[in-house]
Amino acid sequence: MLMQADLGKPYSAHVIVLGNEKGGSGKSTTAMHVAVALLQAGQRVATIDLDSRQGSFTHYIENRRDWATRAGIKLEHSRHFCVARGFGMRLDEIEAQEFGAFAEAVGAVEQTHDFVVIDTPGTDSYLMRLAHSMADTLITPLNDSFVDFDVLGLVDPTTFELTGVSHYAEMVREARRQRRLVDGGLTDWVVVRNRLSTLGSRNKRLVGAGVDALSKQLGFRAIDGFAERVVYREYFPRGLTALDEISEDTLGQRPNLSHTTARDEVRNLVEALKLPIDDRGKRRAAARAEWAASSDKPLDTHGLLAD
Numbered sequence: 001m002l003m004q005a006d007l008g009k010p011y012s013a014h015v016i017v018l019g020n021e022k023g024g025s026g027k028s029t030t031a032m033h034v035a036v037a038l039l040q041a042g043q044r045v046a047t048i049d050l051d052s053r054q055g056s057f058t059h060y061i062e063n064r065r066d067w068a069t070r071a072g073i074k075l076e077h078s079r080h081f082c083v084a085r086g087f088g089m090r091l092d093e094i095e096a097q098e099f100g101a102f103a104e105a106v107g108a109v110e111q112t113h114d115f116v117v118i119d120t121p122g123t124d125s126y127l128m129r130l131a132h133s134m135a136d137t138l139i140t141p142l143n144d145s146f147v148d149f150d151v152l153g154l155v156d157p158t159t160f161e162l163t164g165v166s167h168y169a170e171m172v173r174e175a176r177r178q179r180r181l182v183d184g185g186l187t188d189w190v191v192v193r194n195r196l197s198t199l200g201s202r203n204k205r206l207v208g209a210g211v212d213a214l215s216k217q218l219g220f221r222a223i224d225g226f227a228e229r230v231v232y233r234e235y236f237p238r239g240l241t242a243l244d245e246i247s248e249d250t251l252g253q254r255p256n257l258s259h260t261t262a263r264d265e266v267r268n269l270v271e272a273l274k275l276p277i278d279d280r281g282k283r284r285a286a287a288r289a290e291w292a293a294s295s296d297k298p299l300d301t302h303g304l305l306a307d
Contacts, residue, residue, distance in 0.1 A: 017131050140168075
């Protein structure tokens, strides 16, 4: 059996992993918005989908490319890979296939990109554990309910006090230990509370108290994510995000207050993640913005292309 530590970590790219063993938590939506935010900041971004069976992240990116071509608009794109699941009669053969495909994808971008954003499946698997052991930043989206909180911790049904740590949290703890053994690096674990109610409620208060207590025990940061908004589901068929320039032509309807609020949510989330966005990337973003705004005059292209 291959060990997680065999792959190591990219020498230059900052690895962002989206992980949660429960489906429907918003991993792919969060991954897409983080990737586009980094692209718009001038960073060189690669994306990897490890959930080839569901393929939500890959479909999102394919929709984005198709819609940009169909609508004749310019949208930022990452270099994308979808790692297929292994097949065979023996577990070691399956894991060897998956390891090889994943290592090939990482090797293709580790020296040429600033960030690698990896979306993982909602089940415990070899590839999922491998990705978690490589993470510089681990983002765990969590719907704001005790149904989803159960993937991290256990609570007393009477007092709602924390009574234990769940399976996924234990897996993350082991993955972080593996990471330290490989290169001494630390993983910044960020739990993102999605589908937050805009109104105060007993559930919101109790879940928040549980997350705060668990954050001290497990060493993660908890931040607010996305509220329950229809607009996030509307973006998917065309591969759009709240950060794109939304108009009636691009979205098929006139933008409203919900679209503006969603954009603010995403910007606040990306800022709270505290990702290492470098000055070189910011200069590239500024140069590209100037280039896009200049249609009738020459422009110095120094710094426009990725170095």
